[in-house]
Amino acid sequence: MKNRTDLAREITQSVALLYELARRVAVPDKPETAYSCYHFSSVYDGYSQEATLTNTTKKWHPFFRGDRPLTKRALGMLEAVPMWADARQVYHNGPAGLWRALWGTMGDLIACLRTHPNCTPQTSLHSVCGLVEMSVLCAGEGEIRLVDFVRAVALYRLRGEIEPEARIDGFGLNMTSCAWSLIQASLNECAVLGELDALRVREPIHRELAALESARVATDPRSIF
Structure with a gap:
């Protein structure tokens, strides 16, 4: 059952x-x-x-x-x-691989990240993560798409799984928290929300992500900084 x-x-x-x-x-x-x-x-x-x-x-x-x-x-x-x-x-x-990013294995997460158009087989995982971040951070208004959101979710989950306490340069912002900010930025984009609404899944996706973040912060309240 x-x-x-x-x-x-x-x-x-x-x-x-x-x-x-x-x-x-x-x-x-x-x-x-x-x-x-x-x-x-x-x-x-x-x-x-x-x-x-x-x-x-x-x-x-x-x-x-x-x-x-x-x-x-x-x-x-x-x-x-x-x-x-x-x-x-x-x-x-899922749409643009969203279910793999949200519920998949470690291999699924890495595969999602490696769908970035500038990624090659020789690109290191560290560099791929940087590409995913820049796609959202450097995007202009209306430029973030569903696939960018999906890769942000994969990055968030990957960091939460393998390095939840890691910080930028060892002492800066928490890196998983930074990935969470990419998700928030993506969910402020009309194109992303419009796609989730068209598929009637905005609310359940919001709930899933909010539950993940709440559990992460409850484990380590300092991780939001």
Whole structure:
């Protein structure tokens, strides 16, 4: 039986996936169809070989509403539709790799950081972290994108895991706290918030991150400086 945390995460993954897939089949001159479960169901039914239409049974409605997470069978049904063939991959990785950054392993975090466009196989991890920081710190208004936010989350988690007490030059600001400031800066950007809102996951992401930071500060109150 799933615990409450795992269930909440799977519901977040499910909602984000369905809204992402719905955006792909939206009617260009009818933007509201990007958020319509009815339109989504109609598109699915057009490719399905099932005798009963899901638009009639409202099969996808509970998943869109976040009442329960998608099942393995439901994921298989979605990836059978040609334009949704990567549904399972998107479900597990998240938008721009957000689930890997938020919940993944150490390897996932490093892989997220190494998606920076200026990173090469020869770039050291230390240098990669600097590139990620500069992408946010040096960004102009409106220049921070979802992928920058995702890399900031990965950096925050990585530092919290391997060097929670490390400080700049050994005595300056706490480095994990600096990564947290990158997350805050990203969440002040309309482009980032707009993307999270479009996928209906702004609130759960805020909660997850706030819980992580609260736990970190409770462990070491001085780490916020």
